[in-house]
Amino acid sequence: AVVNVVIPKRMVFVFDRSGSMAGEKMEQAREALRFAIVSMDDGDEFNIVDYGTTVESFAESTVPIAEISTAAALSYIDGIDATGGTNIHGALLEAAQMLQGDEFVEMIVFLTDGKPTIGEADLETILNDVTAANAARARLFVFGVGEEVNTHLLDRLAGDNGGGSTYVKPNENIEVAVSSFY
Numbered sequence: 001a002v003v004n005v006v007i008p009k010r011m012v013f014v015f016d017r018s019g020s021m022a023g024e025k026m027e028q029a030r031e032a033l034r035f036a037i038v039s040m041d042d043g044d045e046f047n048i049v050d051y052g053t054t055v056e057s058f059a060e061s062t063v064p065i066a067e068i069s070t071a072a073a074l075s076y077i078d079g080i081d082a083t084g085g086t087n088i089h090g091a092l093l094e095a096a097q098m099l100q101g102d103e104f105v106e107m108i109v110f111l112t113d114g115k116p117t118i119g120e121a122d123l124e125t126i127l128n129d130v131t132a133a134n135a136a137r138a139r140l141f142v143f144g145v146g147e148e149v150n151t152h153l154l155d156r157l158a159g160d161n162g163g164g165s166t167y168v169k170p171n172e173n174i175e176v177a178v179s180s181f182y
Contacts, residue, residue, distance in 0.1 A: 006041065006043065007103070007104070007105050008041075008043035008044055008045070008103070008104050008105070009040070009041070009044045009045070009104060009105050009106075009107065010044070010045045010046070010062050010099065010100070010104040010105070010106045010107070010138075011036070011040070011044065011045070011046045011062075011106075011107045011108075011109055012046070012047050012048075012049060012062065012095040012098050012099065012106075012107070012108050012109070012138075013033055013036060013046065013047070013048045013049070013109045013111065014049045014050075014051070014091050014092060014095045014108060014109065014110045014111065014112075015029060015033060015048055015049065015050040015051070015077075015080065015111050016029065016050075016051065016052075016086065016088075016091075016111055016112035016113060016114075017050045017051065017052045017080045017081065017082050017083065017084075018051070018052045018053075018082065018083070018084055018085055018086040018113075018117070019052070019082055019083050019084055019085070020082075020086065020113055020115070020146075020148070021082040021112075021113055021145075022082035022083075023082075024170055024171075025113055025145045025146045025170065026080075026082045028145050028168060028170075028172075028174040029111045029143075029145055029174070030077055030078070030080070031174055031175055032111060032143060032174045032175065032177070032178045033048070033077050033111065034074055034077055035175050035178050035179065036109065036178060036182075037065075037070060037073045037074065037077070038070060038074075039179075039182055040065045041065070042065065042066040043064075043066070044064070044065045045062040045063060045064050045065065045104065046062060046063065046065055046073075047059050047061065047062045047063060047095075047098055048073070048076060048077070049091050049094050049095045049098075050080050050091075051086075051087050051088075051090065051091035051094075052082070052083055052084030052085060052086070052087070052118075053084035053085040053087060053118050054084070054087070055087055055090045055091045055094050057094065058073060058076050061098050062098050062100075084118070085117040085118030086112075086113075086115055086116055086117045086118055087116070087118040087119040088112065088114075088116040088119075088126060088153075089116060089119045089120035089121075089125070089126050089129065089130075090118075090119045090120075092108070092110065092126070092130045092133070092157075093129060093130065093133050095108050095110075096108070096130065096133035096134045096135075096136075096138070097133070099134070099135075099136035099138045100136060101135065101136035101137070106136050106137075106138035106139070107138055107139050107140070107141060107163070108134075108138050108139075108140045108141070108161070108163075109141050109143070110140060110141065110142045110143070110154075110157070111143045111145065112142070112143075112144060112145070112149075112154070113144065113145050113146040113148060113149055114142075114144050114148070114149040114150045114151075114153065114154050115148060115149075115150050116150075116153070123150075123152070123153050123156075126153065126157075127153070127156055127157060127160060130157060130160075130161070131160050131161060134161055137161075137162065138161070139161060139162040139163040140157055140158050140160075140161035140162070140163040141158060141163040141164055141165070141166075141181060142154045142155075142157060142158045142163065142164070142165040142166070143165075143166050143167075143168060143174065143177060143178065143181075144165060144166070144167040144168065145167075145168050145170070145174065146169075146170055147169070147170065149167060151165070151167065166181065
């Protein structure tokens, strides 16, 4: 008999809300995030780290999806406005601190149009710091939106952290990309 063991997931969604995300890119990223949240299973945990110039989060640490109303998460997503710079370094370090290195499959899902402008902007420093902070060895998956994406940075972030990167053009359906990732 085949026994299906469902391994719980802990996912930290890192959501770019910088000014350059305004308009269609923001809507695409919101759609992807909504889809991801409603696709989670009862044993899973998640959090949303959203960043522009500053880094904010839905909760202090990851929360069990079963204990949080999906409505609360969706309403948080709806309230995210595109404004400010792009503090990629700060956001990814914040996300890495929420990982625990336990029996959960841990992932950081990074939605961005991908150009660091605030805080640390040096690519090598960002890459080294994120990999060092990722002591839990979580896999980092990148969804880049728009035409201006720094694919060099994003591909290396994903590659150095056991993940992958997907790029979505402005008029493409990001849900297709996210559902195939799931």
